[in-house]
Amino acid sequence: MKAFYADEQKRHDPKMFLSSGAPLPNPEQPERVERLLLGAKAAGCEIVRPRAHGLAPIAAVHTPEYLEFLEHIFRRWQRIAGASEEVIPNIHPLARTGRYPASAVGQAGYHMADTACPISAETWESVCWSAWSAVEAAEAVFAGAPTAYALCRPPGHHAFTDVAGGFCFVNNSAVAAQHLRRSAARVAILDVDLHHGNGTQGIFYARPDVLTISLHADPVRFYPFFWGHADERGEGPGLGYNLNLPLPRQSGDEDFLLALGAAFRRIRAFSPDALVVALGLDAFEGDPFGGLSVTTPGFSRIGEAIAGLKLPTVIVQEGGYLCDALSDNLTAFLSAFGAGAGG
Numbered sequence: 001m002k003a004f005y006a007d008e009q010k011r012h013d014p015k016m017f018l019s020s021g022a023p024l025p026n027p028e029q030p031e032r033v034e035r036l037l038l039g040a041k042a043a044g045c046e047i048v049r050p051r052a053h054g055l056a057p058i059a060a061v062h063t064p065e066y067l068e069f070l071e072h073i074f075r076r077w078q079r080i081a082g083a084s085e086e087v088i089p090n091i092h093p094l095a096r097t098g099r100y101p102a103s104a105v106g107q108a109g110y111h112m113a114d115t116a117c118p119i120s121a122e123t124w125e126s127v128c129w130s131a132w133s134a135v136e137a138a139e140a141v142f143a144g145a146p147t148a149y150a151l152c153r154p155p156g157h158h159a160f161t162d163v164a165g166g167f168c169f170v171n172n173s174a175v176a177a178q179h180l181r182r183s184a185a186r187v188a189i190l191d192v193d194l195h196h197g198n199g200t201q202g203i204f205y206a207r208p209d210v211l212t213i214s215l216h217a218d219p220v221r222f223y224p225f226f227w228g229h230a231d232e233r234g235e236g237p238g239l240g241y242n243l244n245l246p247l248p249r250q251s252g253d254e255d256f257l258l259a260l261g262a263a264f265r266r267i268r269a270f271s272p273d274a275l276v277v278a279l280g281l282d283a284f285e286g287d288p289f290g291g292l293s294v295t296t297p298g299f300s301r302i303g304e305a306i307a308g309l310k311l312p313t314v315i316v317q318e319g320g321y322l323c324d325a326l327s328d329n330l331t332a333f334l335s336a337f338g339a340g341a342g343g
Helices: 031-042 064-077 104-111 123-142 172-180 198-204 253-270 296-307 326-335
Strands: 002-004 016-019 022-025 046-048 147-150 187-191 210-217 242-247 274-279 313-317
Touching: 002 123, 031 046, 031 326, 064 104, 064 123, 123 147, 123 172, 123 313, 172 187, 172 198, 172 274, 172 313, 187 198, 187 253, 198 210, 198 242, 210 253, 242 253, 253 296, 296 326
Parallel strands: 002 046, 002 147, 147 313, 187 210, 187 274, 210 242, 274 313
Antiparallel strands: 016 022
């Protein structure tokens, strides 16, 4: 299996975020890349640098207004006397109407859902290469590879069409799915991250051509709080094309695999031509976020089950934070797809 990654993805280096109102070191660190690369190599992956694909595949799922903001907001922010070193919003609209503020501070509040995704001078470049890794993995599947892995960092599944949040700026899984739609009539996205893929759900919520499914810790007391509940089924033409499978906190391997069975029934009913797996490794029992209790052997079983669908599959890296087993968890998952067997 080919694993797509560019070193520019390490340049984004956020310093802090707020957790329960307290400033803490941001857990979405460049070191994640080093550990994930070790895990991919241990699984037998060939590490390949993606090509630059321009903005077209990113603009297919994000508004031009938002992309202009991401590209230029840091430079504009530096003009503000006394501004923070990173772009961090301090105001959010209660309701997003048609009015769009001209100020950098107002636009930061408009386009950033929380404080977890600070923007620095290097963020835009890292974000683009992260998305291009997802595009390149989709291209590999176009070309006939049964599976390809995109080591996307920063991650993406909390990003909406025009809102960043939860460490995410561009929705790499959505970019991959939309790119696959060029040759696939129907694409399914299966999100197995600890946190609900609220941005992915939002992007496709009214569409019947992309099925979105998310397994995650129950958001009633867990991020992202406002999305991810079982009664969210889609809207308009997309009604019935979104499935959320919230799990009780600390659910382990068996509960996760049971929910995965329900996800598979929906995927088979949809009969997709291709699959995107939004792979979060933060469901691990030792992950710093501590929401679920999946084990390292559990990730192998989850990978084996997904591989059993026998669909052309793009695996897009989402969460999974610094802990001793991060590399091993990725190795366990990718090895289930025969990562070292070519393709």
